[in-house]
Amino acid sequence: MNVDVEALIREAGTAGPGRIRAAARLMTIAEGGSGAAVNVLGKLAGAPEPRLVLGLTGSPGSGKSSLVDRLLQHCRAENPDSHIGVIAVDPSSPYSNGAFLGDRVRMMRHAGDPNIFIRSAATRGHIGGLAAGVFGMLKVMGLAGCDIVLIETVGVGQMEIEIESLADLVLIVLAPGQGDAMQFQKAGLMEAGDVFVVNKGDCAGAAEFHAQLMASVRLIDHDRKQRGPDSVRLVSAREDDGIAELLDYLDRRRDAEADRWLARRRTRLGTHLRAAVLELAQRRLEAEWSALADSDPVGRVLRGETGLAELSDALLRHAALNNV
Amino acid sequence: MASSIAFAAQHPPVRILIGKVGLDGHDRGAKYVAHVLRDAGYEVIYTGIRRAPEEIAEAAVQEDVAVVGLSFLSGAHIALFRRVIEQLRRRCAGQVVLVGGGTIPPDDVRTLKSMGVAEVFTPGTSARTIVDRIGQLLDKRQVA
Structure with missing residues (x-):
């Protein structure tokens, strides 16, 4: 997505006519659950x-x-x-x-x-x-x-x-x-x-x-x-x-x-960041799973060709490396 | 903090605002279309009846929708669509895809399209046609 998040953040934080539109755009990114969403969260930490x-x-x-x-x-x-x-x-x-x-x-x-x-x-x-x-x-x-x-x-x-x-x-x-x-x-x-x-x-x-x-x-x-x-x-x-x-x-x-x-909000921040990372991890995992479909991972596990632990390790490793 | 597997694998759904402007309170068609679009996988923001053009435009901006669909059975479609378009432009949201529906005569359909309304669905249009056409309009927008 080639959206200038920094520009949107600047505009949403000012009193100009584009404030609401920029804020609304940022919300769309935030709820999109991609790497861009985590990026927005990071940039808004001090808002x-x-x-x-x-x-x-x-x-x-x-x-x-x-x-x-x-x-x-x-x-x-x-x-x-x-x-x-x-x-x-x-x-x-x-x-x-x-x-x-x-x-x-x-x-x-x-x-x-x-x-x-x-x-x-x-x-x-x-x-x-x-x-x-x-x-x-x-x-x-x-x-x-x-x-x-x-x-x-x-x-x-x-x-x-x-x-x-x-x-x-x-x-x-x-x-x-x-x-x-x-x-x-x-x-x-x-x-x-x-x-x-x-x-x-x-x-x-x-x-x-x-x-x-x-x-x-x-x-x-x-x-x-x-x-x-x-x-x-x-x-x-x-x-x-x-x-x-x-x-x-x-x-x-x-x-x-x-x-x-206010103090409580700060202690909760870690929970929300972890949740955002988990959502992202799930997206990547699903993308990885789709990419594996041709190699019939379920069949391989059922036939005993691959161990479940081995498969899950491979999935997690690839999901961590590949940005979706 | 769980999320369903089906969702995580897909792109975020497209958001569409459906509403009625002006004094006409016949909302059966708008609700039907909202339901059809929901079942087609869209996130439908429904504003209800008797909204002002300013309210529709402001809601469209706040909700960051890709499409605004307005239903008219009052005959006031040209004047009201003109005001909605003007209000959207004032809010820098002129690129939103506009669609209309209702009892709108063929001449007026041409006028609405010349004003920038991308499609008008008149009585008898099938649900499938509405869903397909909106899909096409969104595809076209992505290419453009």
Whole structure:
């Protein structure tokens, strides 16, 4: 790819008219998963960082995108100078590799706001609730001047908690009808939440759901998470109810915990770089495997002509040497 | 941090924006085409109905799409396409491939093409034709 990454980085970091376009291009490279993506990550290591990275996760249809829409509305009203980025992840088809990225529909009223940058991402086979390129996209959002970045995961189940490795605060978005206290006791997703947002507060059963969740979350004093009574919220994105209060709460936590979060982001950097290298390694491995197809590697192993260890060593060695 | 084997071996999917501009709310065709393109391996960013030309252009830039597809059943296709093109150029995104669809008379199809719309799909066009034609337009762009 003969794209001048350095020029894009320069342009994305300035206030010129090409800022958004350059940043968007960099994000495409970052999510492309090639050597160029790792290259971009390396060049962005010292880029400005957002003050707050907020993760929103929860089941499909619990209202994550609608909540993002309301948070954008209130953030912008309270801080006219702020720049906000949104990375909204939706699933890729494991059958066609295509995707329908529909989160933006809920946020379209912000499309004309020059201070809001919304980017949709498809998972492209990545497991964990995010896409492999999200870390790089987040870095580009920082470079492009976003103070706050909201990351919306795919609709998740009980175990996709990768968002915890990127966000300063993880908001679990829930809706009435999604189980009772037994669900709240389970390991996985519920352990990853810093804040629990019961959405659809205008729907039947919301108050009871909220009360049960409150009792479960507060049952145990958590070492890793600061879960005071305020950490369980009841809101309605549709009715715009409780959103301003939620934002106030998030602001207070940021003021109190920002220094700790910054330090934590630095310790996580190694994890993300390793993940990017792994993605790259997998690409190269697949290319190497395709190149070997003619020599029937599976047949050779089955006939005992090649040992599996020998084959995997050869694959890894070639993948390491050959740039794709 | 796993990734599926099928994905790792392939080029990143091409991104396409599908949306509707203006006051017309008939979105069945746009949703159908979005679904067809998804099944053909494209990443479709769907904007929904009643968008302003500025919103479509800004979304196209932020999403860095290769193609913008707009559906019209209102009769306002020429005026609205003109504004979308103008807004894309203003954002240095004039090279995005534009396609249109809907109830568009043959004369207007010619006018749209002279304005820079690469292809127009009128009622009765098969899903296969849409997918093939968009593929051709993207191939042509890569050669150019």
